[in-house]
Amino acid sequence: MSTVEAVITSIQGLSASSGDLYALHDVLKGAVDSLRTDSELQLSTLDQLDPSKHSLGYLYLLDVLTYGPVSKEKVLLIARFINACDAVQIRLASEKFVSLCKRFKDKVLELRDPLLGVAPLLAAVRKVQVSTKRLTALHPDCLQLCLLAKCYKAGFSVLSDDILEVDQPREFYLYCYYGGMICIGLKRFQKALELLYNVVTAPMHIVNAIALEAYKKYILVTLIHSGQFSISLPKCASTTAKSSFKTWCTPYIEVGMRYNDGKISELEAVVVANSSDFEKDNNLGLVKQAVASLYKRNILRLTQKYLTLSLQDIANMVQLANAKEAEMRVLQMIQDGQIHALINQKDGMVRFLEDPEQYKTSEMIEIMDSVIQRTIGLSKNLIAMDESLSCDPLYLGKVGRERQRYDFGEDFDTVPQKFSM
Amino acid sequence: MERDDESNGPMMELCTNGGGEETSNRRPIITGEPLDIEAYAAMYKGRTKIMRLLFIANHCGGGNQTMQLEALRMAYDEVKKGENTQLFRDVVSKINGRLGDKYGMDSAWCEMIDRRAEQRKGKLENELSSYRTNLIKESIRMGHNDFGDFYYACGLLNEAFKNYIKTRDYCTTAKHIIHMCMNAILVSIEMGQFSHVSSYVNKVDQNPETLDPIVAAKLRCASGLAHLELKKYKLAARKFLDVNPELGSSYNEVIAPQDVATYGGLCALASFDRSELKASRYASCLEYLGSLRANLLLDIHLHDHVDTLYDQIRKKALIQYTLPFVSVDLSRMADAFKTSVSGLEKELEALITDDQIQARIDSHNKILYARHADQRSATFQKVLQMGNEFDRDVRSMMLRANLLKHEYHAKGRKP
Numbered sequence: 100m101s102t103v104e105a106v107i108t109s110i111q112g113l114s115a116s117s118g119d120l121y122a123l124h125d126v127l128k129g130a131v132d133s134l135r136t137d138s139e140l141q142l143s144t145l146d147q148l149d150p151s152k153h154s155l156g157y158l159y160l161l162d163v164l165t166y167g168p169v170s171k172e173k174v175l176l177i178a179r180f181i182n183a184c185d186a187v188q189i190r191l192a193s194e195k196f197v198s199l200c201k202r203f204k205d206k207v208l209e210l211r212d213p214l215l216g217v218a219p220l221l222a223a224v225r226k227v228q229v230s231t232k233r234l235t236a237l238h239p240d241c242l243q244l245c246l247l248a249k250c251y252k253a254g255f256s257v258l259s260d261d262i263l264e265v266d267q268p269r270e271f272y273l274y275c276y277y278g279g280m281i282c283i284g285l286k287r288f289q290k291a292l293e294l295l296y297n298v299v300t301a302p303m304h305i306v307n308a309i310a311l312e313a314y315k316k317y318i319l320v321t322l323i324h325s326g327q328f329s330i331s332l333p334k335c336a337s338t339t340a341k342s343s344f345k346t347w348c349t350p351y352i353e354v355g356m357r358y359n360d361g362k363i364s365e366l367e368a369v370v371v372a373n374s375s376d377f378e379k380d381n382n383l384g385l386v387k388q389a390v391a392s393l394y395k396r397n398i399l400r401l402t403q404k405y406l407t408l409s410l411q412d413i414a415n416m417v418q419l420a421n422a423k424e425a426e427m428r429v430l431q432m433i434q435d436g437q438i439h440a441l442i443n444q445k446d447g448m449v450r451f452l453e454d455p456e457q458y459k460t461s462e463m464i465e466i467m468d469s470v471i472q473r474t475i476g477l478s479k480n481l482i483a484m485d486e487s488l489s490c491d492p493l494y495l496g497k498v499g500r501e502r503q504r505y506d507f508g509e510d511f512d513t514v515p516q517k518f519s520m
Numbered sequence: 521m522e523r524d525d526e527s528n529g530p531m532m533e534l535c536t537n538g539g540g541e542e543t544s545n546r547r548p549i550i551t552g553e554p555l556d557i558e559a560y561a562a563m564y565k566g567r568t569k570i571m572r573l574l575f576i577a578n579h580c581g582g583g584n585q586t587m588q589l590e591a592l593r594m595a596y597d598e599v600k601k602g603e604n605t606q607l608f609r610d611v612v613s614k615i616n617g618r619l620g621d622k623y624g625m626d627s628a629w630c631e632m633i634d635r636r637a638e639q640r641k642g643k644l645e646n647e648l649s650s651y652r653t654n655l656i657k658e659s660i661r662m663g664h665n666d667f668g669d670f671y672y673a674c675g676l677l678n679e680a681f682k683n684y685i686k687t688r689d690y691c692t693t694a695k696h697i698i699h700m701c702m703n704a705i706l707v708s709i710e711m712g713q714f715s716h717v718s719s720y721v722n723k724v725d726q727n728p729e730t731l732d733p734i735v736a737a738k739l740r741c742a743s744g745l746a747h748l749e750l751k752k753y754k755l756a757a758r759k760f761l762d763v764n765p766e767l768g769s770s771y772n773e774v775i776a777p778q779d780v781a782t783y784g785g786l787c788a789l790a791s792f793d794r795s796e797l798k799a800s801r802y803a804s805c806l807e808y809l810g811s812l813r814a815n816l817l818l819d820i821h822l823h824d825h826v827d828t829l830y831d832q833i834r835k836k837a838l839i840q841y842t843l844p845f846v847s848v849d850l851s852r853m854a855d856a857f858k859t860s861v862s863g864l865e866k867e868l869e870a871l872i873t874d875d876q877i878q879a880r881i882d883s884h885n886k887i888l889y890a891r892h893a894d895q896r897s898a899t900f901q902k903v904l905q906m907g908n909e910f911d912r913d914v915r916s917m918m919l920r921a922n923l924l925k926h927e928y929h930a931k932g933r934k935p
Contacts, residue, residue, distance in 0.1 A: 296916065301920060404881060
């Protein structure tokens with residue numbers, strides 16, 4: 100019996116229960132090398148297997164088949180496999196699955212058809228994930244395809260999980276960076292800010308190109324979302340970041356400083372001066388959005404001081420061209436829900452109203468309740484993390500070593516002697 | 521606060537009534553008329569007289585030649601009575617021959633003074649060294665003190681200061697310490713180093729003995745001046761108002777009693793809450809202050825602060841005006857403050873931005889409406905915001921901790 104046939108029969112036979120699956124896995128692992136050189140193995144051989152029942156075996160064979168150049172037919176086959184396979188079986192050989200998917204993604208990109216890969220990779224992420232809290236290697240790839248195919252909503256569904264555990268920093272940076280870009284595309288600036296913030300403040304020893312690009316976008320999104328620019332990074336950012344980012348991002352920092360001053364004409368001058376830099380980084384659109392947001396910010400400030408104001412006055416104070424433009428902008432802001440106001444066209448007056456939210460409705464109570472629940476859940480997570488850390492042998496070892504340096508007396512007597520190295 | 525209001529009362533009348541019981545020739549600076557330099561200078565003695573006259577000469581503006589020359593003439597006469605040749609030379613160069621031969625350079629006098637100074641210096645040095653060898657504490661103290669006085673008269677203020685400080689090691693009684701501190705304060709004021717002034721005033725205060733009321737008043741004046749220079753107007757006002765009126769002219773090598781009143785009144789206006797200012801008085805009060813401005817600019821200590829103080833007074837007036845009302849007609853307010861409605865709008869806008877007034881402007885009808893923040897919704901908003909922030913921060917923290925842990929494990933496993 101040739102190897103291929105032998106393998107096929109074992110797959111068909113041993114794919115039933117979990118005990119059999121372990122045995123099958125060993126068989127497959129042993130057979131990999133011989134399968135690679137065997138010319139009998141063709142795509143058609145796979146027809147004998149059912150991807151959902153024999154997922155593990157299918158995976159191994161598919162992996163061997165796609166080792167060399169991959170044709171479009173193979174790509175479609177992989178897509179079908181990913182959609183149909185059984186998650187439990189896949190998780191036994193997750194690295195193989197991940198590398199298969201990455202090869203799939205590269206091929207899809209080569210074929211310039213990212214849309215083809217979006218749905219399969221979404222499914223793949225869900226199947227490989229052990230828990231929704233943990234980041235997998237496939238998350239960034241999935242997001243990348245969504246970005247290129249402009250399927251922002253699909254990407255967003257991946258982002259709505261709370262990631263708390265991370266294995267590989269690089270995957271994490273890419274995840275946050277792509278995720279941030281998707282959120283910007285959907286105009287969900289709050290979430291984009293969160294993700295970009297995570298990259299910018301992540302611990303790092305050398306300057307990371309991904310983090311640098313993320314920082315540039317972070318500056319622009321802060322301007323759009325909260326209208327404040329501070330030249331210093333958040334306190335928790337790594338020292339490498341604090342010292343080196345600024346030198347690489349000077350045009351962005353200039354934009355930020357001009358924004359803080361609040362003068363539209365100066366801001367626009369800076370943008371025009373540096374537009375080639377912005378274009379190189381593909382950030383010109385974002386910069387233009389930031390400039391537009393400055394007008395909004397200035398109009399918002401006016402609502403704090405005035406009860407009614409003529410459109411002409413608004414135009415003068417915010418440096419718009421004429422009253423018509425002021426009217427358009429105010430109308431836009433009312434529609435977006437950013438201000439509450441009434442426009443009286445006869446007098447050319449705008450009347451600013453207070454926020455009608457009374458915080459008395461049942462929806463509001465539900466929102467508050469959910470926030471409280473989340474907070475309680477997070478606190479529990481924190482406590483669990485703290486507990487697991489205090490049992491970690493590496494940590495205890497370090498504490499034991501430092502024990503001589505910091506004589507805390509009673510506190511650390513609980514650390515057993517064997518950890519004082 | 522009540523005490524301040526009481527002592528403010530007479531001071532307020534000083535400003536708004538523009539007169540008071542005292543005769544006009546004793547209060548030359550508080551009227552709106554041009555300064556009577558002779559009367560002004562008569563209030564002071566010593567070095568400050570000369571410095572004030574020079575200041576007036578420098579700042580009274582190019583057009584006012586007569587005033588300038590008058591000041592310089594008096595400065596010349598005063599300097600000749602003393603021993604400061606450097607100051608003499610300065611005055612002469614400023615006069616520039618405009619007052620005729622009698623007020624030209626008198627080199628003979630300079631040389632004589634310089635020679636005398638050298639001789640005196642030599643004598644003092646000899647005396648001091650002999651005292652030192654004899655190790656008589658009291659004499660050494662007197663010797664350094666004399667040196668200090670000598671340098672002060674010559675205009676070498678740094679040396680004077682150093683010598684006064686040196687007497688500290690030889691002070692035996694509280695009186696000596698007070699004497700030293702007073703001298704140090706005097707020199708520091710002349711040098712313009714007001715931080716020293718504050719520290720020496722504090723030194724005297726730490727003295728357990730009760731002070732002579734005149735000395736105490738002097739100290740308060742000095743400390744008030746120091747606060748004024750540091751732009752701490754509220755503290756300055758407090759100090760000036762605490763000054764005992766018995767002080768009279770006993771501290772006029774530094775400050776005249778009128779100055780105490782003026783400085784104290786202005787600072788108080790700018791910084792205290794004025795519940796007594798009624799609506800009808802705003803216009804006249806501000807007008808009056810406006811007329812005083814020209815003369816106040818000629819005062820050596822107030823010069824740098826007049827604009828700031830006036831600005832603060834105006835702002836306070838605006839705030840106080842709007843405080844009791846739910847709505848205010850802007851045109852009437854503009855009349856009260858002698859400004860246009862659009863100008864008033866801009867001023868009010870600035871005050872609202874700084875959160876000094878809680879109100880909003882109805883630009884259409886030109887009315888200012890008071891606006892009281894809704895505590896309840898503000899609280900709700902804040903709570904929700906905090907919840908979200910906590911959420912974000914904790915999740916970020918956990919991620920970072922995770923990344924660090926991963927790094928640590930990676931390092932730990934390496935051999």
